[in-house]
Amino acid sequence: MLFLLPLVIALSAAESPDADTVARQCDAALKGKTQIGAASMTVHTPDWERTLEMKFWYDYPDKTLIRITAPAKEAGSGTLRLGSNMWMYLPSVERVIKVPPSLMLQSWMGSDFTNDDLAKESSLPTDYTHSIDGETTVDGDACYRLVAIPKSNAPIVWGKLVLLVRKSDFLPRRQEYYDEHGTLEKVLSFDQIRRAGSRNYPMHWRMVSVRKPGHQTDLTFSSLEFDAPVPPGIFNQRNLERRF
Amino acid sequence: MLFWQMAWRNVWRYRRRTLLTVLTIALGLAFGILMRGIGDGFHEQMVDNSVRAEIGHLQLHLRGYHRDPSLQKTLPDATLVEQAIRQTPHLLGYSMRVLGDGLASTADNSAGVAVVGIVPEMERTVTTINRAIVAGRYLDQGMNRPILIGERLSQTLDARLDDKLVLMVQAADGSMGGQLFRVAGIFRSGSPELDRGVVYILRTDAQSLYSLDSRLTEAALLLDSSESVEPARRFLAARLSSAPVEILPWYVVAPFLEQFIELDDAFFYIIVVILFFVISVGILNTVMMSVFERVREFGVMMALGTRPRQVVRLVIQEAVVISLAGAVLGSLLGSGSTLLVESTGIDLSRWAAGASAVGITATVIHPTLTFANLAASNLAVVLVVLLVAFYPAIRASRLRPVEALRHV
Amino acid sequence: MALVELSDVSKTYFDHVPVRALSGINLDLERGAFAATVGPSGSGKTTLLNLVGGLDRPDTGSVRIAGLDISTASPAALAEFRLRHLGFVFQSFNLFPVLSVMENLEFVPALKGTPKAERVRRAEALLELAGLADLRRKRPDELSGGQQQRVAVLRAILPEPDLVLADEPTANLDSENATLLLDMMERLNKERAVTFLFSTHDPAVMRRARRLIRLKDGRLADGVEPDGLEP
Numbered sequence: 001m002l003f004l005l006p007l008v009i010a011l012s013a014a015e016s017p018d019a020d021t022v023a024r025q026c027d028a029a030l031k032g033k034t035q036i037g038a039a040s041m042t043v044h045t046p047d048w049e050r051t052l053e054m055k056f057w058y059d060y061p062d063k064t065l066i067r068i069t070a071p072a073k074e075a076g077s078g079t080l081r082l083g084s085n086m087w088m089y090l091p092s093v094e095r096v097i098k099v100p101p102s103l104m105l106q107s108w109m110g111s112d113f114t115n116d117d118l119a120k121e122s123s124l125p126t127d128y129t130h131s132i133d134g135e136t137t138v139d140g141d142a143c144y145r146l147v148a149i150p151k152s153n154a155p156i157v158w159g160k161l162v163l164l165v166r167k168s169d170f171l172p173r174r175q176e177y178y179d180e181h182g183t184l185e186k187v188l189s190f191d192q193i194r195r196a197g198s199r200n201y202p203m204h205w206r207m208v209s210v211r212k213p214g215h216q217t218d219l220t221f222s223s224l225e226f227d228a229p230v231p232p233g234i235f236n237q238r239n240l241e242r243r244f
Numbered sequence: 245m246l247f248w249q250m251a252w253r254n255v256w257r258y259r260r261r262t263l264l265t266v267l268t269i270a271l272g273l274a275f276g277i278l279m280r281g282i283g284d285g286f287h288e289q290m291v292d293n294s295v296r297a298e299i300g301h302l303q304l305h306l307r308g309y310h311r312d313p314s315l316q317k318t319l320p321d322a323t324l325v326e327q328a329i330r331q332t333p334h335l336l337g338y339s340m341r342v343l344g345d346g347l348a349s350t351a352d353n354s355a356g357v358a359v360v361g362i363v364p365e366m367e368r369t370v371t372t373i374n375r376a377i378v379a380g381r382y383l384d385q386g387m388n389r390p391i392l393i394g395e396r397l398s399q400t401l402d403a404r405l406d407d408k409l410v411l412m413v414q415a416a417d418g419s420m421g422g423q424l425f426r427v428a429g430i431f432r433s434g435s436p437e438l439d440r441g442v443v444y445i446l447r448t449d450a451q452s453l454y455s456l457d458s459r460l461t462e463a464a465l466l467l468d469s470s471e472s473v474e475p476a477r478r479f480l481a482a483r484l485s486s487a488p489v490e491i492l493p494w495y496v497v498a499p500f501l502e503q504f505i506e507l508d509d510a511f512f513y514i515i516v517v518i519l520f521f522v523i524s525v526g527i528l529n530t531v532m533m534s535v536f537e538r539v540r541e542f543g544v545m546m547a548l549g550t551r552p553r554q555v556v557r558l559v560i561q562e563a564v565v566i567s568l569a570g571a572v573l574g575s576l577l578g579s580g581s582t583l584l585v586e587s588t589g590i591d592l593s594r595w596a597a598g599a600s601a602v603g604i605t606a607t608v609i610h611p612t613l614t615f616a617n618l619a620a621s622n623l624a625v626v627l628v629v630l631l632v633a634f635y636p637a638i639r640a641s642r643l644r645p646v647e648a649l650r651h652v
Numbered sequence: 653m654a655l656v657e658l659s660d661v662s663k664t665y666f667d668h669v670p671v672r673a674l675s676g677i678n679l680d681l682e683r684g685a686f687a688a689t690v691g692p693s694g695s696g697k698t699t700l701l702n703l704v705g706g707l708d709r710p711d712t713g714s715v716r717i718a719g720l721d722i723s724t725a726s727p728a729a730l731a732e733f734r735l736r737h738l739g740f741v742f743q744s745f746n747l748f749p750v751l752s753v754m755e756n757l758e759f760v761p762a763l764k765g766t767p768k769a770e771r772v773r774r775a776e777a778l779l780e781l782a783g784l785a786d787l788r789r790k791r792p793d794e795l796s797g798g799q800q801q802r803v804a805v806l807r808a809i810l811p812e813p814d815l816v817l818a819d820e821p822t823a824n825l826d827s828e829n830a831t832l833l834l835d836m837m838e839r840l841n842k843e844r845a846v847t848f849l850f851s852t853h854d855p856a857v858m859r860r861a862r863r864l865i866r867l868k869d870g871r872l873a874d875g876v877e878p879d880g881l882e883p
Binding site for chain 3: 246249250253254257540541544545546547548549550551552553554644645646649
């Protein structure tokens with residue numbers, strides 16, 4: 001019977017990872033080292049509805065480039081992040097505008113995602129402290145309930161994040177955003193989990209605003225490549241302005 | 245009648261003491277009138293400045309805009325609204341504007357701003373922005389995409405005259421809009437909020453920037469005085485009762501102004517109460533002394549058949565004479581000094597820098613004298629004196645004749 | 653019925669210790685009397701005058717004046733009574749300093765509601781009668797002591813009271829003025845039937861009274877005829 005003991009121990013260790021591990025794994029599952037792809041984003045408000053098509057390049061943790069390809073009015077505009085600096089390009093005025101830090105928490109292109117959400121400057125493992133608050137099930141998936149509280153020096157406006165992370169592969173199924181008073185502001189849900197390259201990935205994200213009823217944004221990935229080397233010359237302002 | 249004669253002559257029996265008391269009352273009253281006048285003048289100045297710098301006396305929007313502003317909430321039936329405005333009594337001018345927000349950027353820097361789209365000739369009938377220009381020019385319909393920015397914004401963005409400035413906004417249909425503007429003028433309004441965060445562009449440019457077609461956000465009215473606010477508001481409310489329009493007076497748009505005035509008034513009343521208390525002590529002393537000195541006389545009066553009630557009346561009548569004399573003198577001094585200062589004005593520009601940081605833009609104050617103020621102050625003084633005199637009067641009436649007669 | 657009827661009147665007042673000012677006084681005074689209360693100081697003669705004058709209330713017994721019992725009246729009622737029925741002359745400081753002689757005379761009629769013209773007429777007439785008409789506009793501080801007392805008497809009788817009470821009216825006057833005052837009082841008593849009750853310790857004054865009410869230690873002593881009594 002003794003030979004079973006190591007197996008039991010190993011199994012139980014695998015059964016209960018600590019909160020920091022969960023956070024780290026979740027972050028890695030969503031990001032990888034680099035990401036290159038295309039997506040379409042539909043913004044719904046009580047007054048209007050708009051769909052944007054975009055291409056994006058991420059080289060974590062410092063570089064981001066997003067370029068809008070449709071519709072015509074916004075085509076050619078883009079967002080570039082290098083470290084903690086962010087720029088936007090408007091083809092209509094042919095100008096690159098620097099986005100001040102104060103606007104990082106403003107909505108990106110009118111959606112329910114903020115500049116920070118999309119530029120991904122803040123990082124779950126490094127900027128938050130974590131704890132696991134039980135388990136739950138989302139659509140049949142057993143999930144950890146990960147509670148993330150921002151560290152005091154992190155430039156984050158949220159009071160708390162709650163992530164429901166899939167036990168099997170640490171992909172998030174849901175992320176709840178709470179303000180400093182503990183009020184739920186918005187909820188991000190991840191579904192349509194499919195194979196993308198060598199990993200599973202939720203191909204559809206939906207951000208629903210709780211504070212502003214009737215506001216939600218759907219992000220659907222049409223192509224996605226992980227950890228491919230990003231060609232040189234992508235992450236600079238000249239590339240931001242280049243016509244295509 | 246004989247009692248009034250007695251009261252009057254009793255009062256002047258001790259000339260110096262009475263004069264001193266009358267003077268005390270008069271100075272206290274005069275001080276109160278002057279201070280109230282200065283306070284009122286100051287408040288009026290503040291309101292006037294705010295009204296003329298930005299907000300106007302009345303603002304009209306789609307109902308619900310003030311509580312929760314958004315680009316989609318534009319004025320319903322703008323033609324009807326404009327017609328009603330033109331017929332409003334006490335109207336001096338009005339402006340129909342487009343309001344939105346956005347990001348203003350130069351090569352070096354960006355800042356979030358509030359955008360106001362105006363028709364320059366209309367706007368100048370309401371606000372004084374056109375007179376606050378320190379560099380360049382006021383907007384003109386003939387210019388090509390001009391923008392007017394505040395001095396502080398110009399420093400933050402390092403945007404000078406003729407520089408190009410990008411305005412990036414989210415339009416009414418959700419799309420991102422951006423346009424290039426040229427700095428036509430720089431203004432210094434004295435209000436830090438305006439100078440730092442508000443930009444003016446042509447209304448037509450604003451409508452195209454925000455994809456608003458010909459819709460408008462706000463109508464602002466300038467009236468002949470703040471007293472006209474209520475009648476004008478009532479007129480518009482009646483005229484536009486069928487339209488979902490909100491008609492907001494200046495104190496709803498800028499409640500902090502009203503709150504500040506109320507706070508200031510509260511301080512004033514506290515000071516007045518203390519002042520009155522001090523004066524009352526003096527009056528009480530005077531009346532008590534005059535009663536004490538006449539105990540024997542009151543004894544004789546009572547012996548001859550004067551009833552206690554009549555004794556009270558006599559003492560009160562004496563107090564009335566003193567208070568009226570003090571009130572008349574005080575009113576003359578108070579009114580005179582207020583009118584004098586009103587014509588010269590009090591120049592606060594030495595302290596202007598600190599004051600404007602808190603949003604106070606009045607620099608030369610003209611105290612005002614109102615009948616209401618004068619009447620209220622006089623009434624207060626007379627009442628206080630009468631109240632104070634009651635105690636000695638009742639004491640006198642309760643004297644027992646036998647003991648009073650024994651008094652020296 | 654006598655004008656003044658006191659039966660079994662006593663009065664104690666407190667001056668650190670209780671002092672029995674009067675006890676068991678029974679007294680009648682007829683209309684038209686010219687009487688004086690006499691006795692050493694502390695005998696109660698001022699207290700007696702105060703009670704008859706309705707300036708104070710007795711502890712026991714009753715005080716009736718012109719048939720009205722004033723022993724239990726309220727201060728306001730007593731004031732009203734004094735106004736309508738009595739006149740007073742004090743030893744000094746009778747007149748109101750801020751009023752003229754004429755106005756002093758008008759005071760009580762004014763309290764009673766007599767119209768101005770009537771008041772002035774009666775005051776003028778009385779001043780003429782007393783030969784003091786040229787004093788009418790003078791203030792009390794412009795009059796001599798004797799003049800002041802005579803004006804005080806005029807003021808007391810002007811409203812035609814039932815009884816005039818005078819507490820030591822000549823005490824501050826010299827003998828010449830005292831005589832003048834008593835002459836006036838006596839004349840008024842005889843010609844206008846004004847009843848006088850005054851107190852005194854001056855023998856010369858006592859001799860002028862037609863009736864003496866002697867008091868000693870708060871009680872009535874005997875004697876109704878004037879004689880050469882020591883105070």
